[in-house]
Amino acid sequence: MPVMPEEAKVESKEGLIAFARYWYELVNYGYETGDVEPVRAVSGPDCTDCNRYFDVVQRGYRDEDWMAGAMIDFRSVHSDYVLTPDGLYQVLIQFTQEPIEFFGPEGAEYGVDPGSDAPVVQILEARFQDEKWVVAQLSSM
Amino acid sequence: MRSAAVDRLTITILVLSLFMLWAPITSAHSNEDKTGGGSSFHDGDVIGEWYQHDSGVWTNLQVGLPEDPNGYRFEPACFDDRNSGDIACLRQAATCTAASDGRLVWWFSGLRVTDPATWPRLGANPSCIYSEDPAAFQERLREAILTAFQEAPITPGTMTLQPSPHTLIGAHTNVYVEASSQVFEMELLGQSIRIEVEPTEYTFNYGDGTSYGPVSTSGGPLPEARWGEQTPTSHMYSQTGDFTVGITTFFSGQYSVNGGPMIPMDGRAEVASPSQLVSVWRAESRNVADNCLVNPAGVGC
Numbered sequence: 276m277p278v279m280p281e282e283a284k285v286e287s288k289e290g291l292i293a294f295a296r297y298w299y300e301l302v303n304y305g306y307e308t309g310d311v312e313p314v315r316a317v318s319g320p321d322c323t324d325c326n327r328y329f330d331v332v333q334r335g336y337r338d339e340d341w342m343a344g345a346m347i348d349f350r351s352v353h354s355d356y357v358l359t360p361d362g363l364y365q366v367l368i369q370f371t372q373e374p375i376e377f378f379g380p381e382g383a384e385y386g387v388d389p390g391s392d393a394p395v396v397q398i399l400e401a402r403f404q405d406e407k408w409v410v411a412q413l414s415s416m
Numbered sequence: 417m418r419s420a421a422v423d424r425l426t427i428t429i430l431v432l433s434l435f436m437l438w439a440p441i442t443s444a445h446s447n448e449d450k451t452g453g454g455s456s457f458h459d460g461d462v463i464g465e466w467y468q469h470d471s472g473v474w475t476n477l478q479v480g481l482p483e484d485p486n487g488y489r490f491e492p493a494c495f496d497d498r499n500s501g502d503i504a505c506l507r508q509a510a511t512c513t514a515a516s517d518g519r520l521v522w523w524f525s526g527l528r529v530t531d532p533a534t535w536p537r538l539g540a541n542p543s544c545i546y547s548e549d550p551a552a553f554q555e556r557l558r559e560a561i562l563t564a565f566q567e568a569p570i571t572p573g574t575m576t577l578q579p580s581p582h583t584l585i586g587a588h589t590n591v592y593v594e595a596s597s598q599v600f601e602m603e604l605l606g607q608s609i610r611i612e613v614e615p616t617e618y619t620f621n622y623g624d625g626t627s628y629g630p631v632s633t634s635g636g637p638l639p640e641a642r643w644g645e646q647t648p649t650s651h652m653y654s655q656t657g658d659f660t661v662g663i664t665t666f667f668s669g670q671y672s673v674n675g676g677p678m679i680p681m682d683g684r685a686e687v688a689s690p691s692q693l694v695s696v697w698r699a700e701s702r703n704v705a706d707n708c709l710v711n712p713a714g715v716g717c
Contacts, residue, residue, distance in 0.1 A: 350536050351526030369486060369527050371538075392539060393478055394525045396485040416485050 276304055276313060286403045288356035294408040295366045295399050299349050302328065306345040306375075309336030317409055319402075324413040335377055340385070345375040350394060363400040363411050370395055466550050473545040474515070477523055477538075487528035487535065490521040493542035505542075512544035513674055515553035516606060521545050553605070557673070560604045565611055565669045565681055568600050572689040573615060573634070573665040578643050582695050588650040590643065591620055592635030593689060595665045608674050613667040613685060622651040623659030623694070630666055653696040662691040 277300040283293035298317060305311040311329045318325040335342040351369035358364060371394055377385035400412040469479045469488060479488040494505040505520065512518025520542045526535030546553070573595030583589040595615035602609050619629035628649065635649030646652075653659065665688075669681035708717035 351530055351534070353527045353529050367485060367527050367529070369525070394486045394538065396527065 276310075277301055284407060286408075288354055291354055291356065291364055291366055291401060291408060292352050294401065295352060295354075295368055296349060298399070298410060299347050299368065299370065303346050305332050306342060306347075309333075309341070317407070319409050319411045322410050322412050324397075324415070325410060335375075339380040341378050343376040343378065344373040344387075344390065346373045348372070359400070361400075361411075363402050366399050366401065368397050368399060370397070468549070469545075473547060474549050475523070475543065475545045477543065479523075485528055486525050487530075487532060488523055488525045488538075489532050489535065490523050490545060493520040493522050508542070509544075512546070513607065514544065514550040515546035515548045517547040518544050519546075557605050557607060561609055561611065561671050561673075562681060562683065564600070564602060564604060564609070565613070565671070566683070566685055568598075568611060568613065568685065570598055570613055570667055570685055570687045571596070572687045573618070573663060575661070575663045575689040575692060576637065577661060577692060577694055578638055578640075580692065580694060582697055583653065584644070585653050585656055585696050585698050587644040588646045588652050589694065590635070590638050590645075590647050590650045591622070591661060591663070592637060592647075592649055593618055593620075593663045593665060595634065595667075595687075598667075609671060610675075611669055611671045611681075612678065613669045615665050616668045616684070617666040618649075619664045619666075620649055620651070621662040621664070622653070623661045623691075624651075624653055624655060626651065630664075656696045656698050658693055658695050660691045661694055663689045665689065 277297060279297050280293055282290055283297045284290065285293075294317075298314070301314045301317070305314050305328070309332060311332050314325065315329065332342070334340075348371045349368065350371065352366060354364065354366040356364055371392060372390040374390040375388040377387070379385055396416040398412075398414050398416065399410055400414075401408045402411050403409075465478075466474050466476055467478055467480045468474055469490070471490075473490070475490075477488065479486075494502055494509050509518070509520035512520055521544075522542045523538040524532070524535040525538045526532070573593035575591065575593050577583070578590040580589075595618075597612065597614045600611045600613070602611075615634070617630040617632055618634050619627060619631075620635075621627045628651070631649075633648050635647060638645060638647060664686050667685040667687060669685065670678045671681055672678050702715045704711070704714050704716075706714060708714060711717065
């Protein structure tokens with residue numbers, strides 16, 4: 276499991292960017308293992324896209340099903356580090372994603388989601404509370 | 417203080433929240449359930465869509481979308497320091513034929529707001545760019561091929577009349593045509609084009625104001641002993657005189673570009689066979705008692 280770098284625990288622009296990087300590493304770990312608890316531990320309950328991700332992975336690994344691929348390649352990141360009226364900091368992330376393959380027991384193949392060869396941009400909105408960053412909201416552009 | 421960029425992004429969140437990663441999946445344990453609705457937002461590559469980059473070049477990469485937070489730049493794939501003289505690269509560059517002036521490049525992409533020098537390379541393979549919209553080029557090429565098809569020196573069908581050049585009023589004159597498939601190869605707009613034409617229909621113009629067709633039958637020969645019998649393409653003249661008989665053959669075409677698959681052509685080419693003059697005579701029967709030796713003054717002697 277990825278270890279949170281010290282920098283990602285700092286309330287600063289660099290800290291937020293390091294945290295965003297770490298958050299996507301945890302996402303990949305969840306795709307690989309089916310364990311989304313590490314992501315949940317640093318995500319708020321109202322993050323709708325986070326909840327969708329939990330749903331996909333939990334269903335992908337339900338019973339003896341499993342997933343492959345899906346790895347996110349974190350390509351580019353930027354933050355103006357400006358506090359929004361909601362008390363959040365925004366960071367932009369560009370990534371590509373490998374095709375997501377779904378399997379079942381005894382070699383069953385449920386299908387492949389194409390992922391994305393084309394760069395995708397997400398806006399991650401985070402809040403610093405209790406001495407750590409937490410993802411409050413996540414949206415794709 | 418909030419920057420204008422952040423304001424814009426906040427608005428964009430609302431607008432674009434339709435395209436969300438990790439879209440809902442309703443239930444598990446089937447192909448439809450796992451992937452239906454999309455586990456990511458990627459719609460798949462649309463073949464044949466072309467986009468113009470800021471620099472003016474055209475690519476099938478989805479660059480140049482309005483308000484795109486992604487920035488894109490490209491570098492030549494074959495002539496940089498690492499790859500100069502790379503035969504495999506040059507061979508791949510030679511496949512950039514969707515329009516004129518095709519070049520093979522590596523694309524780089526990152527967030528538009530960041531330094532382009534930091535953008536990582538995109539994709540596992542280089543891709544083609546063009547200085548002209550390939551969709552417009554393909555349209556020009558298609559029109560050039562259609563014109564070439566219409567103007568191709570197609571050998572006309574060979575027309576035969578039975579009997580000829582004289583025939584009889586009230587008897588069936590058999591008319592048929594023999595036309596064959598033909599191939600034309602040419603260069604158009606720098607592309608190697610192959611056009612194949614095939615006779616498919618015929619119109620018979622008997623010269624007395626009547627015609628038959630277009631029909632798919634070309635007719636066929638009759639043995640001389642059966643001349644005068646009706647055939648699908650024969651004609652019975654009801655007047656004597658000289659008539660100009662003509663046949664138009666309609667050719668359908670298909671083409672291939674640079675050895676690619678054959679594509680059916682819109683429209684047909686009409687090719688007229690050289691016309692022939694036929695003289696229609698009246699036959700009169702008289703009963704005579706003697707032959708010409710016995711009665712040299714007899715009818716027809």
